[in-house]
Amino acid sequence: MNRFGITLGDPCGIGPEITLKALRAHPEYLDRCVVFGSAELLCHYGRLLGCGFPIRTVERPFDCGDGCLNVVDPNPVSLEEIPVGRVSPVGGRCAFLAVRAAIDAALKKEISLIVTAPLNKEALHLAGYPYAGHTEIFGEFAHGDSYAMLLWSEKLKVIHVSTHVSLRKACDACRKERETEVIRLADRTLKKAGYEKPRIAVAGLNPHAGENGIFGDEEIVEIAPAVELCRADGVDVVGPLPPDTVFLRALNCEYDVVVAQYHDQGHIPLKLLDFDGGVNITVGLDVLRTSVDHGTAFDIAGKLVAREDSMLKAIEIGEKLHH
Template identity: 70%
Template sequence: MDKINKMFGITLGDPCGIGTEITLKSLKSVPKYVNRCILFGSLALLEHYNEMYGYGFKFNKIENTKDFKEGYVNVHDPMNISLDDFEVGKVSANGGKCAFLSVKAAIDFALRKDISSVVTAPLNKEALHLAGYNYAGHTEIFGEFTHGKSYAMLLWSDKLKVIHVTTHMSLRDACDNAKKQRIMDVVHLADETLKKQGYVSPKIAVAGLNPHAGENGIFGREEIEEIQPAVEQCKKEGINVCGPIPPDTVFLKMYNGEYDIVVAMYHDQGHIPLKLLNFDSGVNITVGLDVVRTSVDHGTAFDIAGKNIAREDSMLKAIEIGMKL
């Protein structure tokens, strides 16, 4: 059982996308992972790509870790979806259902301590909703079925690291949810996560919400009433944090080494700079929960699914970071 506990899970995401392809490429690229992971998703699709691209893997279908076999790619298939039930590259309810059930199964394995972390391939939010699962994405699914006082989305790359106060909501709602306590919670999560990665005293920058960080109230009062008080309280608690810093310069300052991570107020504020610099190798981490979850930082890429051209860089980085955490 000790060996099993050192293992990780990979959810294959929406079968209509590139998740299965990049997972098989990752296992081919780093063969030692075969004996350290359990895949969650469509066995039929795995076998299809394995034969099509000549990978030579042998698969073992499992219900639990007692069925695990070394030397095989071990797969838990919660839906037994066949190739006739969906079309690669097309949004479908079956694709969304398969993706959700795979994530839920991986969470159950992790909560039982059968695996130590979960790496997720991309799912499609439209397909998820068509299947009747009204979640905004992976972060919210993990938030629903795991445990933690607070959690946040953290994007990790060698060049830039960003953690988000708000994520999958309208920009109008994001402004309303950038509150002092939430900002403090996210600063704490940033500090704790970087310390787990070896940073002794992480330098944390908190971005402003408004242009020029509000310009002393001229362009908005969120910095004065919510963000600055949160930063000051965290400083009193011994965290190495500063802000609010104008969002149009804070990422450049981090890129130049002044900070180790930026606390972004909303989804695109953090995603745009990171994807500009590290689209292929960025990693999405859900922090603050009792299940470690890392993910590729890209979508299902339906337009190239099934063409064997999707790159596995981000998946390999997600596995690496997940194992460290």
């Protein structure tokens, strides 16, 4: 079974547009792809973009026919109900229910991979779903002892100890047990992608990685012991290293992936280097999920200028990790 799903994300954003553009660029995906989201909105954008393939609503992924775009629509709404370019409860509800339907299909082995278009966290909360984002939704409804967010690009790969929490809480999340989990998740994920012995660098939390305790002791008390534990298990990992140079060293091919201690520490260098080509991966769960590494872009929604590069990369990396 090699059928994969795409969730449209917030229908008020660019998700429907980049999904159709990706499938238009690679029509060979049509026979293996199921889209979860608004069928009426896809038909609307399909007409605007001049897509040559028919769009068909199905109840379950295994009902899919060949030669058309098959859509599971768990929350049918009319075009008039979708305020394109604006934050709304409707957008949050559509996005959440599409993700839930896709996770359900993956758990039933009807699809092998979920590729997600962006959702909006404010819209999600307005709709009554108190999740910080996709990673947390998958963590709630899929299964796994631990999970993490990994950003993947050809230039740089970064996995995070913490993501959507305040910076104050992110500091508290730097614990030996969590550091160990994330290092091992990085090692397993890159091995699945074909790296025989991934070279992993762990960034410090504090400036200069704490400067031997002068600027903080998290490196000494929590991070270094986790690194040593993983090294004893045969993982090729070093650190904690000063965060202001470790990403440059990875860019220069000293390391294959960097363990970042919090959201912006990892996101800023990767988005600076490869904004359009980055892919967001949730690793450690029994449901494989990859995603575009950008937001809903409400400012350009409906203008037909959004680029599908990250969506195509998310499909490509997802299929590589699945096989």
